[in-house]
Amino acid sequence: MPNLRIADLLATPPLDATCSVNGWVRTRRDSKGGFSFIEINDGSCMANLQVIADAGLPNYETAVAKLHPGSAIRATGVLTGSEGQEQAVEMKAAEIHVYGFCDILSYPLQKQRVSLERLREAAHLRVRTNTFGAVARVRNILSFATHRFFQERQFLYLNTPIITCSDCEGAGQMFRVSTLDPDKPPRDKQGNVDYSQDFFSEAASLTVSGQLEAEAYACGASRVYTFGPTFRAENSNTPRHLAEFWMVEPEVAFCDLAGDVDLAEEYLKYLFKAVLDECEEDLAFFNKRIDKTVIETLSHIVDTPFHRLPYTEAIELLGKADADFEFPVSWGIDLQTEHERYLTETAFSQPVAVTDYPRTLKPFYMRCNDDGKTVAAMDVLLPKIGEIIGGSQREERLDVLLERMHELDMDEDEYSWYVDLRRFGSVPHAGFGLGFERVVQFATGMANIRDVIPFPRTPHNARF
């Protein structure tokens, strides 16, 4: 007798066949007509399976009547058409096996609505709710679509190190990795902590980006991408930031900035199309309960070309804008949230790729443009959540790169291996980084990034 996933069972119901279904009870409604309705969910899809448990079952009084939301059971029986209006098929149970009861008084998930904030405190159980089950499935589809997109284009999947001694200049505060005694670390003659005695013989941290290593592999394997965890010790307390998040970073040799923007656009559209095509039921739920515009927004993005806009033109446009900005606009400023939202929501209502930022705003590795003032950078901005992709063409000219590093007073020795890439067969190359959770946020309409990663890490919170 087959064990069936509820998703498969509902997709092609094997009517009048006997089968088993495992899952967790969502609700039980008793009928004194001599049976109970039990709805079970196994996480395979949004829908529950309604199981009819007759009072004649040998364990009806001892077990079935004590089932509450959260209990884990196996129901075995015959699938039939349902007499009720809310579901097409249901199971007439011949046997209900209880794997584990659930004490409803202490169970955090209630039958009535539980707030997203409360569910964050029960992150180990929240996947059992409609919302978080759907988020988990959409996230899974987006992960798989990411690999499919790059694999179909002959990109090499690259695993870059989590522990690193280089800091990808300017990407953010880093978490220190050390085995030294935190209470009394060894000191050098100046009184500073002596990391030469540490595990790696130098100060090590969790990575803030795999980009530099990805560049190394791109300069040999031609097209690579990373997809892994990234760590930022910034004290950022917003619905768009995590201390630990997942980043997708493609890096392409023989590619310029225009090719980089094209790749970003193609990739984002591929992701959103995958969700629209493969998560219909979950998306309908988000569209109804979370954000009534999410399907429309995703469809619009899939069908609309991204707007490409050089920074200098963006500044001119914002300067002429009929809007009351808190931060005044002038050439050289970094775009603020309000400016980004104006561009994506008011000026264009479509994704905008802003290119060629002032060099003073951007890190050392971005390629200097001929105007001497800007670099070949690009940020892809989406309505509502802002920057989702940041990328650039990399500086492949040895002399220009070194000059830039000196300008920023960087330690050349520390980056010698990175500079080597410009010594030994340097090529034009470009890449970008995409915040994976922000894509999940955008695709689901979830307002808080803490609700699109199973166990969020944020300032003051590394529970679970």
Place this chain on the structure above:
RNA sequence: UCCGGCAUAGCUCAGCGGUAGAGUAGGUGGCUGUUAACCACUUGGUCGUUGGUUCGAAUCCAACUGCCGGAGCCA
């Protein structure tokens, strides 16, 4: 980190100086191919923590902790 708000029953919230409330969940009984089931009764709380003001504090004040919204930093 800055600005603002919030913290009361398992959950969602009301009460805003004078003995702690509702809905819902749980329990008991009734009724029913039900589906946010329904009807009656009922269990359940040191009002986030610490200090202060007051005859008296859930209520006013301060600090702390956590959460939420906005901003900065960024993906």
